[in-house]
Amino acid sequence: MRAAARVRQWEMVVFCGAWMTAACVPMDQPSGSPLPDQVLSDTPTPPGTVTTHFREIESNDTFETANLVSWRNKVKLSGTISAGLDTPDVDIYDLGSVPAGYRVRAAISYQDGDDVVMGLFDQDQNMLGFINRASWSNGPEELDLVLRESTDPLYVQVAARTAVSRNQSYTVSLTVEDSGVLAYQPQVVVLNFQGARNVKIGRRPAVDVPAFDAARIDSRFAGETETVIQNVLEMVEEDYAGLDVSFYLAGDRFIPAGDRTTIYFGYSDDRLLGLADNIDPYNSNPNQSAIVFTDVFSLFSVLNPTVERISQALANVASHELGHLLGLRHTADVRDIMDITASANRMLHDQWFCDALLHEQILPQGTQNSPKLLSWTLGGELLPPSTLKQARQLKAPELPPGVEDFYIDRSLLSCSSHD
Numbered sequence: 020m021r022a023a024a025r026v027r028q029w030e031m032v033v034f035c036g037a038w039m040t041a042a043c044v045p046m047d048q049p050s051g052s053p054l055p056d057q058v059l060s061d062t063p064t065p066p067g068t069v070t071t072h073f074r075e076i077e078s079n080d081t082f083e084t085a086n087l088v089s090w091r092n093k094v095k096l097s098g099t100i101s102a103g104l105d106t107p108d109v110d111i112y113d114l115g116s117v118p119a120g121y122r123v124r125a126a127i128s129y130q131d132g133d134d135v136v137m138g139l140f141d142q143d144q145n146m147l148g149f150i151n152r153a154s155w156s157n158g159p160e161e162l163d164l165v166l167r168e169s170t171d172p173l174y175v176q177v178a179a180r181t182a183v184s185r186n187q188s189y190t191v192s193l194t195v196e197d198s199g200v201l202a203y204q205p206q207v208v209v210l211n212f213q214g215a216r217n218v219k220i221g222r223r224p225a226v227d228v229p230a231f232d233a234a235r236i237d238s239r240f241a242g243e244t245e246t247v248i249q250n251v252l253e254m255v256e257e258d259y260a261g262l263d264v265s266f267y268l269a270g271d272r273f274i275p276a277g278d279r280t281t282i283y284f285g286y287s288d289d290r291l292l293g294l295a296d297n298i299d300p301y302n303s304n305p306n307q308s309a310i311v312f313t314d315v316f317s318l319f320s321v322l323n324p325t326v327e328r329i330s331q332a333l334a335n336v337a338s339h340e341l342g343h344l345l346g347l348r349h350t351a352d353v354r355d356i357m358d359i360t361a362s363a364n365r366m367l368h369d370q371w372f373c374d375a376l377l378h379e380q381i382l383p384q385g386t387q388n389s390p391k392l393l394s395w396t397l398g399g400e401l402l403p404p405s406t407l408k409q410a411r412q413l414k415a416p417e418l419p420p421g422v423e424d425f426y427i428d429r430s431l432l433s434c435s436s437h438d
């Protein structure tokens with residue numbers, strides 16, 4: 020029933036875009052929101068745009084209880100993240116169906132000092148895009164994407180990033196248009212274990228990265244440097260197998276000319292295992308850098324890892340940082356490469372890209388389907404992990420006798436400390 024209603028809604032969009040008759044006047048009257056309109060940049064509003072104003076109706080805190088919004092091709096959603104509730108307020112809107120090939124642009128406005136974030140989700144509650152205007156490393160302040168697959172419905176989720184002490188009002192501005200063209204962004208990746216000068220990640224000052232030496236992680240690994248490098252290359256290649264991304268070791272004469280993203284292995288940091296330039300939704304920039312702070316991996320020594328295991332931890336972090344440079348965000352699922360909740364011992368074991376719960380630091384509800392997002396971004400199709408591999412990973416890893424597991428904070432993995 021609802022699906023049929025949505026089809027009619029979309030017929031209306033086409034109709035309005037073409038002729039603009041009196042029948043297309045929005046049903047909802049402008050709400051007189053005190054907030055300034057967030058202006059969508061780049062492209063002028065196309066002719067035939069009909070703006071619908073919608074004010075939230077609580078309770079709308081889950082995908083199941085989302086506010087149903089009837090609109091044409093531009094909508095302004097006004098709401099408030101309310102303070103003082105037992106459960107933090109979340110506002111979710113159901114925008115009906117949007118066909119594949121349609122361009123969706125979205126922006127959010129709120130008062131200075133407020134802390135509101137928003138995400139766009141598909142019918143499977145997988146996040147398609149995210150805006151966090153308070154953090155430069157989180158990607159652009161506006162969403163601009165073309166749907167690879169149709170969705171019924173398209174959801175908008177709005178929440179505050181921190182517990183709010185006062186009500187925070189916002190307006191989400193969202194448009195759709197029949198656009199159609201979306202190129203894949205394949206990627207060449209260079210793993211650099213040989214050291215480099217003036218390596219600059221994000222907004223951090225440049226540093227000289229020395230050549231990778233496994234003995235700097237643990238003296239037990241002296242002489243194993245080449246083995247670790249080959250292990251990491253194979254493990255990272257496996258994480259991305261099937262996608263249009265190719266890996267090379269620095270110095271390889273077959274590295275193709277042109278765009279490349281480099282992951283450096285070396286150096287130390289007082290709080291991070293790895294760091295990426297930023298989160299780059301849909302890989303808009305194929306020339307970026309990330310670093311795996313290999314010296315910090317001596318933290319794992321108390322767990323007495325084998326060469327294979329320490330290689331796996333390095334590969335997990337390398338694939339995670341590259342994931343950020345291809346647009347992925349943090350999740351809470353120890354199987355997933357973008358996870359930041361796994362214990363140190365778990366990090367020594369294989370992770371792979373999967374459909375995983377978003378970390379609460381992003382948004383309280385929904386998932387990130389990394390295989391799908393990577394496929395949409397790079398082209399190709401991720402090979403699923405073998406069932407044997409999954410079974411092995413799901414078995415709780417054993418600890419050496421008398422050793423306690425611990426957690427290494429990874430909440431800042433993607434963000435510069437100067438954020």
Ligand SMILES: [Ca+2]
Pocket residue numbers: 075077098099100101108109110
């Ligand atoms: Ca609300």
Ligand SMILES: [Ca+2]
Pocket residue numbers: 077078079080108109110111
């Ligand atoms: Ca709500």
Ligand SMILES: [Ca+2]
Pocket residue numbers: 280299302303304305306307344345
């Ligand atoms: Ca990128």
Ligand SMILES: [Zn+2]
Pocket residue numbers: 339343349431432433
């Ligand atoms: Zn991260």
